[in-house]
Amino acid sequence: MSTDARPGRLPGPVPADRRVPELDPALVAEWRAGGGEPIDLFALARERLGGVAAVDLGTGSSGPTVLVTAPEAVRHVLALHPDRYVKRSHRARLLIGDGVLAATGDAWQRQRRLLQSQFTGPGMRRYERRIAGAARTAAERWAGYARTGRVFDVGEEMRRFALDTIWRSLTGHPLDPGTERELGAVAHVVAELPSLPADGGAARGAVAAELARIDAVASRAIEAARDGTAGPDGPGLLHVLLDAAGTRPEYTDRLIRDELVTLLVAGHETTASTLTWLHLLLDRNPGARERALAAGPEGSDGRRRAVQALVHETLRFYPSAWILPRSAARDDVLCGYRIAAGTDVVVCPYLTHRDPGIWEDPGRFDPERFTVPGRRPADPGSYLPFGMGPRACLGLQFALRESTVLLEHLLPDRTPRFRSVPDGAAYSITVRPGGPTPATLG
Template sequence: MDPETSSGSLPYGPAAGRPVPEAEPELVQSWRSQGGELVELLSEVRRRFGGIAAFRLGPARTVLVTDPQAVQHILARHPERYVKRSHRARVLIGDGLLAATGTAWQRQRRVLQSQFTGTGMRRYEHRITEAARTTAGRWGGYARTGQSLDVGREMRRFALDAIWRSLTGHPLDDGTERELTAVNAVAAALPTLPTDVTDARDAVAADLARIDAVAQHAIEAARSGPAGPDGPGLLHVLIDAATERPEYTDRLIRDELVTLLAAGHETTATTLTWLYLLLDRHPAAREQALAAGGEGSAQRRQAIQALVHETLRLYPSAWILPRQATADDILAGYTVEAGTDILICPYLTHRDPELWPGPEHFDPQRFRAPDGRPAHPGAYFPFGIGPRACLGLQFALRESTVLLEHLLPVHTLAFHSTPTKAVYGLTVRPDGPTPATLGPPRT
């Protein structure tokens, strides 16, 4: 029985909740007049009204949720009461897993799930390592010649190569990489596109055509040609699913392919870029991670993973998770009516000083010391929690760790300039280029 919502067998009727505290309209007006970022408004609403608080951008109310128990209630305990709304990203990913709902989502998740856990992941480890080696080889060249590089672009290239190899069994070639910049272009444009899906698709028609051409070519190659050097990939799993499940039309296979490309590279790439920017400010963290153990040791791997987790604490790339209440509910003692828009914000939960002492400070030891971090699952959730948590969690951690194991011991990096702000779009990413030069390689 759920003590938050049930009155047990006593005849008192359903438990009554308190109204969610709501920010006064003046607060929103003042934020608007200053042209602030959404994160600034959310931060102020949280500071003044706590971990469950409402505000209005228009006539409808949005409830901001940062309290760990409420996060767990929505995402993990009662996900059926809080669903994803019609997803903006549908313009790009159609009916792909990230946007799908109901029984379609269940079926689609079942098809892909086994590839991303335990033994399923083993098939992709070699491909991830090859992508890391390719990047390390390129960096070796930059270091020898003194040529500068853009860290953000390098990380995108690596993450795209890792997922492309896992999908198709082939390394990413320059032509495909160029065409797939259209995925980033559409993703970046999503927040500003018209709300009507047809109008939105028209606005980015040229980029969508480039993406569709790459997808069609990859699907045809996977269907007719031999598997790549690493054997069949995720795309083959989707094509095989079509033999038993008629809903796997070419359109749905395209949507899943684009979903895995989009969800599976920008997130990892921005995390790795933030990590390098943070190491620039905290060079001792790199030394500590490398000193934790020798090459290939479990201790070094854990220390590198702690760098990744601390980066994801400060910059969880999916920084807001929108939901909509499907039924009246009592959320941590507050009344939430059916139809209410909810914004869960890991970015703010991860910076709550009551959960994370000195929250703005980059300290990877939080993820190494026994009591270094709060144990509540709703206190740290860069990959979400519950049934709709990130499908690619293990993939993302693995690729990040393997790449850093290749790069960190060999190269130091000097940024020519660093972005001074973050962009809070679909993901939170550095605002601007990240040019750098590598120090001489260490042998």
């Protein structure tokens, strides 16, 4: 190990074309024997070896996996050379098929272009009423819990809100209880994904039945949209996809189903777990809630900025997409290190966001990092909860808007009192609270 290695940083000037330092296999064996989580091993590799480190997990088809956490290396992989580091087979392919999250090459580019206009600038305005409607529905439910003193699960509530928001945006209709129940299958399949075949393999048993339920919901929604029954807030994203099918033969019913399920999955699990973490973090840091509310009166820019900073600081602690896997498409030199074609590369925002070499006192919940100029590290590779480069999150503005609007409804007079809090986190496709989050409101 180089003596000048500092956590997360590159170890000083790197002579071009050097081998990536590898974590001692004895430490990997020790970790495996102890039944640890991959994040523990990655944290050890970052601490011992710095911001580009190799770890032999025994899973890479082409040698050890390269862990990337240094901001300049993160930018190299995701933003500067996305053609050299590509998505291979997406872990959620069984569920999302050829949707934009998993697609590659020209197909991805076409799919992304169509959706991009729906999620940026003026395209975003059409969601305002839908987001506000879903936030009002959630706030009414919370008012009921406050009246009755009933115990409810904060994580489950956040999931219902995020699902309702994206469903309204896709179909133009609020989420009805029957569809909500059926879409419970999405969470079950997502939970099973890490143990399922990533590519080509067919689902069996319970998972196959859940996938069939999801397909049934999707085809009902597609049929309803095709019949022209737009919801109270006008046509949804599904209508945009169906219109595209009129002129572009690649938009088959199958691809429309895949995009629908992709947006449902990408668009609610992430937001729901972020909002759940946010409530847990505020429970531990009540002063942060008070300061956000004191930043300005209801509806003011000051209040909105402060509430958004709560979301950003939560995403710094718990970026839902805690790893971004890529595969080296060709030989490359990454910040001086040699990378062979075929190498598995894992960018890990979670570790970048908690690196004491990059962030001051990273263990402290301090939303003002995102409001006070100069408090954030200058390198854009230091903070990437929504990814970077051409494959960055399509729903960034959507996610920030729905989170802020919901919190503006809930924060002023609804503070969950947790009956118990989960011990830690579950690191799966996303990083979620590792258990139930029962609470009451008073």
